[in-house]
Amino acid sequence: MKRKTFIKTTAAFAAVTAINPLASCKMEKAKMSEDLPLDPIRKNWAGNYTYKAEKLHVPKTAEEVQKLVKELGAQKALGSKHCFNNIADSPLNQISTENLKGVLELDEENMTVTVGAGAKYGDFAPELHDKGYALHNLASLPHISVAGACATGTHGSGVKNGNLATGVAAIELVNGMGELITLKRGHEAFDGAIVNLGALGIITKMTLDIQKTFEVRQDVFQELPLESLQENFEEILSGGYSVSLFTDWQDQKISQVWVKRRTDEEVKDLGDTYFGAKAATRNLHPITELSAENCTGQMGVPGPWYDRLPHFKMGFAPSSGEELQSEFFVPTEQALDAILTLEKKRDLISPQLMITEIRTIAADDYWMSPCYQQDCVAIHFTWKQNPEEVGALIKMIEAELEPFNYRPHWGKLFTISREKLASRYSKFNGFLALAKQHDPEGKFKNDYLNTNIYS
Template sequence: VSGNGDIIRLSREEDENMLHAAVVNLGALGIITKVTLDIEKTFEVRQDVFQNLPLESLKENFDAILSGGYSVSLFTDWQDDLISQVWVKRKVDDQIEELGNDYFGAIAAERNLHPITELSSENCTEQMGVPGPWYDRLPHFKMGFTPSSGEELQSEFFVPKENALAAILTLEKRREEIYPQLMITEIRTIAADNLWMSPCYQQDCVAIHFTWKQNPKEVGELITMIEMELEPFEYRPHWGKLFSISPSLLASRYEKLPEFIALCKKLDPEGKFKNDYLNLNIYS
């Protein structure tokens, strides 16, 4: 529903470019009332978790480690030159092989784990290689259960895949500052898309996610520091999490922003959907 109250239907068949413009719209284009999804045939996934991946192994095998499954997540607290956990999620088919007890130097877990190792794994989806439906393995946490720690602040930064290892090693140097306010960091790959305002617009990315303790002042200072460290790597922040990048620098990272703003003005000419967040980060 547009700012004028018109009902607008967007589809690939009618205007794929318009659809790409609107999928990540930050609430600026209107109110979404219905969504039609493409689906694929259901499949099963197994989830294997490994502990204590040496940082040196990550340096030497970065692409291989992160491409070892349908979805791979690294969890780290930036301590002891180790990646705390590696979660490897793989489609179950006739060709799937056992990964064994060693994954590039990380050792297979002997029980289900929470990404924050000291917390109970009760809320987490089944691990230990037990097959299950995709919807009960691809998420880290069970439906109906509290995700992560539940009481937290979050920030996430997307860097082009070719810059990712250098970005991670740069942040590793600031680990003693990061650690006191951190619950856990997750590192994962995300494929490129064609959505205008997506952080992964036309570039494969590695996302570096931070789950923070609820200390806004200290965390805010750390986010500013992290953004400064990531500046040479052309990062884009997650729109729905904490960031402090200037609007002008943010705008420079989104080549389709001028066209997106023009579309906003077309569908919401009176600015009914504007708010402080959009005024600062989009319209300014």
């Protein structure tokens, strides 16, 4: 095959003071200009956070990003706006990666694909599949940008699958001096630069590992007894290439079990039950009461990896819309105890909860990854948009998870102190030094980093 086959280049709580604010995104387009102030009510996806940056810049090339970084003072990269805090906000300027997108290069010899930093997984995945290739995994939403997802340690599921950042082979970024630099796997700073929280610069493109394309069948089961989860925890979560548990913490049951299995591996019929859970008789939304129209295909019908590994279809609004989210990672060997600890608080959690999802993520070596050198189980909460009540619950949940040395998802709502965060990341000081090296003037600092990373 040709070493470098060119495909195409695409041009072009609000709220809870105790909780770190959010950085997600509305699906509708905001007014964007390099010269005009932003619409004062411009919000993130979920609508719970209003951006405070005075100006939004939308460069079309890496060279334009360099020029902006050199000329501007306080600034921050802005991706698809799917975080739930102020990680992507700035007191002065946001630099959108919206126009830095598309597939730039497919290297079939080295099995990589290079895409613009603002590319959304769901936009280029079908094209990659059509060329005969796939990524190792996807998150529950394909609507998120590559750079933003990797910078925050976003993940899918699977006991052998690392988070999305583990699929990165190289990044190109503009640092605080306006220099365009490339870091490749094996480079001294690479492991510190991938899950970077936006502290090192503006990512302009990313090179991702690829593999031969594959299909996935998705089988869904309902009402898994909690007792069965206790007895078969590892077997249940390792029963597919990717497995997700959904629970509303009621009736001593896991509401749904989503088992995603590759069809190029040995796939047997799971039958009508899965460790005591009953096979669904129709497609389901994770929140059972909602329509499954937005969800990827189930009922064991095989489909391309990009249309089965996520829970939601690219062409539809993801999740439930108006919501808040928090997520906590605990070591796999302690995960069952952590789940049972939270189950005792079900009567407090349930009134404000839409759904909880439980997933597995393999360990990695990225300094600021929640899965740094430990296999993890992530306990994810989708909340009703009641900031005050949810804020109190998040504090309570963090207190309950304290014995398990949890790490929060960087892009969602949490209250843990900087001191505790620093104690749970052995390379924390190394990351501080790396950020200082690439941003000596502190151009990329913002309230989020000042609260959670810098003293």
